[in-house]
Amino acid sequence: MRTPDPLTLAAGRPELEQAVRNSRRLLRRRALLGALASAAPIPGLDFAVDAALLSRLIPSISAEFGLSEVQLDRLSPERQEQVQKAVTAVGALLVGRLLSAELLLRLLAGVGLRLSASQAARYLPLAGQALSAALGFAALQALGERHIRECVLVRQALPA
Numbered sequence: 001m002r003t004p005d006p007l008t009l010a011a012g013r014p015e016l017e018q019a020v021r022n023s024r025r026l027l028r029r030r031a032l033l034g035a036l037a038s039a040a041p042i043p044g045l046d047f048a049v050d051a052a053l054l055s056r057l058i059p060s061i062s063a064e065f066g067l068s069e070v071q072l073d074r075l076s077p078e079r080q081e082q083v084q085k086a087v088t089a090v091g092a093l094l095v096g097r098l099l100s101a102e103l104l105l106r107l108l109a110g111v112g113l114r115l116s117a118s119q120a121a122r123y124l125p126l127a128g129q130a131l132s133a134a135l136g137f138a139a140l141q142a143l144g145e146r147h148i149r150e151c152v153l154v155r156q157a158l159p160a
Helices: 014-039 045-064 069-073 077-090 101-110 112-121 127-157
Strands: none
Touching: 014 045, 014 127, 045 069, 045 127, 077 127
């Protein structure tokens, strides 16, 4: 069964629909930067760039939905508890959290096969670099879309 698209999940809630659009715009830009790094024939560069991009991207997406760590710290204790319950119910891994090195490694391990294929493909002249860039873009895009979907689900689970 295919996971519902975040924009479909947000339908009927204009503030969530706009947050999805803004997050996707940001995600596309960052994924393109990651793809450029993936195309470079320098071992390990793509992992370093992906890690740096994710450490900024995830909190930015969370902020679009009012779910960044800073935003959550400003809420009343009751509202913080409601958010925590929603996060737990949804199973959202990254909502309202700083992206630690350990968490970043868990994320990258989730797309490790794509990233490993990207590393291997890079050594084929031209076509391999293009394939490596495409795989790098797809990996970041998949992680970002997953986080956007989780943010929508958390916001929907919150009482008004």
